[in-house]
Amino acid sequence: MNDPRPPREEAALRGGVGEPVRHDSAHLHVSGEAAYTDDVLEARGTLHAAFGLSQRAHARIKSMNLAPVRAAPGVVAVLVAADIPGENNVGPILHDDPILAAAEVQFVGQPIFLVVAESVGAARRAARLGVVEYEDLPAVLTIEDALAKQSFVIPSVTLQRGGWQAALAAAPHRLKGGLRIGGQEQFYLEGQVAYAVPGEDGDVLVYSSTQHPGEVQLQVAHALGVEAHRVAVECRRMGGGFGGKETQASHPACATALAARATGRPVKLRYDRDDDITITGKRHDYLVEYDVGFDGAGRIAGIDLMFASRCGFSADLSGPVNDRTVMHADNTYYLPAVRIVSHRCKTNTQSNTAFRGFGGPQGMLAIEYVLDEIARALDCDPLAVRRANFYGPGRDVTPYDMRVEDFVADRLFDELAASSDYATRRAAIRKWNAASPIVKRGIAMTPVKFGISFTATFYNQAAALVHVYTDGSVLLNHGGTEMGQGLFTKVAQVVAHEFGVDLDHVRVSASDTARIPNASATAASSGSDLNGKAAQAAAAAIKARLVAFAAERFQVAPEAIRFAANRVEIGDVKWLKFGELVRLAYLARVQLWASGFYKTPKIHYDPKTLKGRPFYYFSYGAAVSEVAIDTLTGETRLLRADILHDAGRSLNPAIDLGQVEGGFIQGMGWLTTEELWWNESGRLMTHAPSTYKIPVASDVPVDFRVKLWERGENVEDSIHRSKAVGEPPLMLAISVFQAIKDAVASVSGYEGTAQLNAPATPEEVLRAVTAATKRSTAPV
Numbered sequence: 001m002n003d004p005r006p007p008r009e010e011a012a013l014r015g016g017v018g019e020p021v022r023h024d025s026a027h028l029h030v031s032g033e034a035a036y037t038d039d040v041l042e043a044r045g046t047l048h049a050a051f052g053l054s055q056r057a058h059a060r061i062k063s064m065n066l067a068p069v070r071a072a073p074g075v076v077a078v079l080v081a082a083d084i085p086g087e088n089n090v091g092p093i094l095h096d097d098p099i100l101a102a103a104e105v106q107f108v109g110q111p112i113f114l115v116v117a118e119s120v121g122a123a124r125r126a127a128r129l130g131v132v133e134y135e136d137l138p139a140v141l142t143i144e145d146a147l148a149k150q151s152f153v154i155p156s157v158t159l160q161r162g163g164w165q166a167a168l169a170a171a172p173h174r175l176k177g178g179l180r181i182g183g184q185e186q187f188y189l190e191g192q193v194a195y196a197v198p199g200e201d202g203d204v205l206v207y208s209s210t211q212h213p214g215e216v217q218l219q220v221a222h223a224l225g226v227e228a229h230r231v232a233v234e235c236r237r238m239g240g241g242f243g244g245k246e247t248q249a250s251h252p253a254c255a256t257a258l259a260a261r262a263t264g265r266p267v268k269l270r271y272d273r274d275d276d277i278t279i280t281g282k283r284h285d286y287l288v289e290y291d292v293g294f295d296g297a298g299r300i301a302g303i304d305l306m307f308a309s310r311c312g313f314s315a316d317l318s319g320p321v322n323d324r325t326v327m328h329a330d331n332t333y334y335l336p337a338v339r340i341v342s343h344r345c346k347t348n349t350q351s352n353t354a355f356r357g358f359g360g361p362q363g364m365l366a367i368e369y370v371l372d373e374i375a376r377a378l379d380c381d382p383l384a385v386r387r388a389n390f391y392g393p394g395r396d397v398t399p400y401d402m403r404v405e406d407f408v409a410d411r412l413f414d415e416l417a418a419s420s421d422y423a424t425r426r427a428a429i430r431k432w433n434a435a436s437p438i439v440k441r442g443i444a445m446t447p448v449k450f451g452i453s454f455t456a457t458f459y460n461q462a463a464a465l466v467h468v469y470t471d472g473s474v475l476l477n478h479g480g481t482e483m484g485q486g487l488f489t490k491v492a493q494v495v496a497h498e499f500g501v502d503l504d505h506v507r508v509s510a511s512d513t514a515r516i517p518n519a520s521a522t523a524a525s526s527g528s529d530l531n532g533k534a535a536q537a538a539a540a541a542i543k544a545r546l547v548a549f550a551a552e553r554f555q556v557a558p559e560a561i562r563f564a565a566n567r568v569e570i571g572d573v574k575w576l577k578f579g580e581l582v583r584l585a586y587l588a589r590v591q592l593w594a595s596g597f598y599k600t601p602k603i604h605y606d607p608k609t610l611k612g613r614p615f616y617y618f619s620y621g622a623a624v625s626e627v628a629i630d631t632l633t634g635e636t637r638l639l640r641a642d643i644l645h646d647a648g649r650s651l652n653p654a655i656d657l658g659q660v661e662g663g664f665i666q667g668m669g670w671l672t673t674e675e676l677w678w679n680e681s682g683r684l685m686t687h688a689p690s691t692y693k694i695p696v697a698s699d700v701p702v703d704f705r706v707k708l709w710e711r712g713e714n715v716e717d718s719i720h721r722s723k724a725v726g727e728p729p730l731m732l733a734i735s736v737f738q739a740i741k742d743a744v745a746s747v748s749g750y751e752g753t754a755q756l757n758a759p760a761t762p763e764e765v766l767r768a769v770t771a772a773t774k775r776s777t778a779p780v
């Protein structure tokens with residue numbers, strides 16, 4: 001105990017806060033050993049379930065003959081709505097989303113009955129044998145139709161500020177237009193899956209691939225008609241969630257729990273890819289209209305924006321998703337006089353839900369589109385128009401009344417414009433295009449400002465439970481879930497830092513409702529902000545007890561005790577290994593575990609007026625994209641992308657960089673190749689990778705220069721002054737879309753508009769190019 005202190009270099013901590021350590025499961029991911037819900041060892045007697053799905057978009061169920069299903073080989077039970085002992089609902093906010101449709105079906109793919117069989121194959125084959133007689137009802141299949149029929153899942157919302165009508169009327173220039181923005185399938189590599197294991201006396205344990213175990217627990221309890229304490233939900237990790245498992249994991253979880261209750265045996269349900277895409281909701285597609293007034297420098301004087309989104313047949317999270325669209329329609333720009341109208345359209349299609357960005361991307365794409373059109377109308381560089389509209393002194397209040405106190409987009413813009421050589425390249429591209437009749441190039445630079453916090457204020461809370469065992473090892477439990485984003489690694493780094501021990505001494509448990517109750521969804525990019533703070537508080541509580549104990553035992557002042565590099569220094573003379581102090585403290589009966597709790601300060605928000613301070617702070621980024629388009633085929637390719645992203649003082653630059661790269665490429669897929677297409681009877685035809693194209697490795701640009709902003713720092717007291725990074729980078733991909741738009745504009749010699757809808761698929765690019773060609777060759 002009185003050993004001489006080892007030399008400094010040996011005393012370094014491995015895996016503390018700010019170190020670019022690898023994801024804690026990286027070696028398991030690449031070797032295929034990481035255990036997902038479908039890998040949980042199956043208990044004896046496990047059965048498998050499959051849904052029977054609606055074949056109509058909107059119909060009354062006249063009759064249902066399930067005798068052939070029950071008679072099929074291997075079938076053990078068939079459940080319909082009437083067999084649900086509790087509530088037949090998985091709607092998270094409104095109770096409008098049945099587990100099994102009863103009298104009426106509301107979209108093609110809606111589950112009507114549940115087959116439980118001895119094998120996956122038997123369940124799936126039997127599910128096709130149900131004979132359902134429908135009486136068709138009028139179906140609403142498009143946003144336009146929903147608007148015409150005033151078909152909404154929840155009432156429309158209007159946010160306004162200032163005299164926008166007068167501002168529009170008085171503005172020297174005015175533009176009106178619109179665009180469509182497509183939806184997006186989450187395409188998590190691991191599909192929706194749940195495995196329910198019945199316990200004694202009505203208890204049930206559900207393994208669920210969910211971003212929100214606490215909500216799955218409640219939904220299962222409601223469906224079974226039991227109290228929540230009988231249901232435990234566990235999730236070790238997801239193979240991706242991307243928002244798609246924020247609410248919609250409840251559906252398979254409730255189904256398996258109901259089937260387990262009915263049969264007394266463990267039941268698993270894993271959607272196959274086609275079923276997953278057919279049943280579950282996606283990113284909302286939008287129709288946007290704008291009317292904007294501006295001056296000669298392109299500065300917006302007033303703007304009137306209309307958003308109408310496809311919500312599908314039920315509300316799900318459409319309220320908060322559309323609210324976030326409204327609150328991100330400013331992006332980095334000051335809108336002095338503004339009206340934003342938001343319609344939440346009810347359609348007979350899948351119930352759309354959360355997807356990375358949560359409505360923000362559509363709001364931001366709309367304003368970026370408008371600014372690009374303004375620049376084209378004035379024939380100036382879109383970058384200059386964007387900069388002219390930035391928030392700044394005296395122009396710093398958002399349309400929802402929140403002051404922007406941490407604006408850094410201007411600095412990011414200047415640094416990135418210089419490092420990417422934007423101006424020179426833009427000029428070179430124009431020259432190159434003049435000499436290239438078929439292939440055209442385009443370039444664009446766009447900023448990102450994304451509000452961090454759940455807009456539903458009460459969700460901004462988290463808890464953690466930290467155990468220190470007598471050998472000095474640490475087990476960390478918190479309410480967050482791991483979906484590949486590296487949350488577990490980052491929070492473990494926070495705890496390792498607090499105790500001054502190497503990261504390998506901290507192990508993170510699976511997410512489990514029995515360990516951490518009432519946890520919020522891991523969503524809104526706030527996982528590490530919330531759980532990091534809660535875990536820090538728990539570790540700090542244990543540390544305080546250890547300090548008090550050591551001060552007394554060694555008769556020194558508490559300030560003389562330091563936790564560093566796996567040891568505890570007692571003044572200048574003595575040191576112990578962390579585990580040694582822990583063991584002594586245990587023998588002295590010191591409590592070696594603690595809980596921690598955190599709630600985000602400063603935030604408040606009125607969902608009726610959409611005003612307040614919904615966000616604790618903003619995350620920022622900027623991107624420059626250069627593309628080439630083929631004007632004969634409409635094909636596009638991203639040639640180079642330069643990104644500068646502000647993750648504050650990053651908890652883990654390696655993981656954060658991965659989030660930036662992945663988010664950007666996922667956003668590029670949304671805006672270029674991923675197209676959802678329903679036929680005239682409302683059947684989604686793009687339900688497999690054969691027809692629905694997500695980006696692949698070869699779509700990553702050969703020249704990809706991604707950097708975290710070195711000077712980044714959160715002005716608010718976030719966990720170690722880091723910033724949330726999960727969603728914001730997706731919106732950096734708006735630069736890819738705007739670059740394609742720039743290339744299209746070259747076809748008409750950069751004269752006037754370049755109308756382009758998202759996604760900019762080859763068909764859409766070809767349509768836009770054809771329109772631009774006609775305009776440029778038309779007689780004047």
Ligand code: MTE
Pocket residue numbers: 239240241242243355356357483484485487522523524525526527528659662725726727
């Ligand atoms: N990264 C991976 N690899 N997989 C995912 O499913 N989901 C995104 C983002 N990054 C996701 C991801 C979404 S939608 C959110 S809200 C955040 O991660 C959630 O995690 P965080 O709050 O810990 O950042």
Ligand code: MOS
Pocket residue numbers: 211241242243244246354355356357358522523524525727
């Ligand atoms: Mo992310 S869309 O908030 O799950």
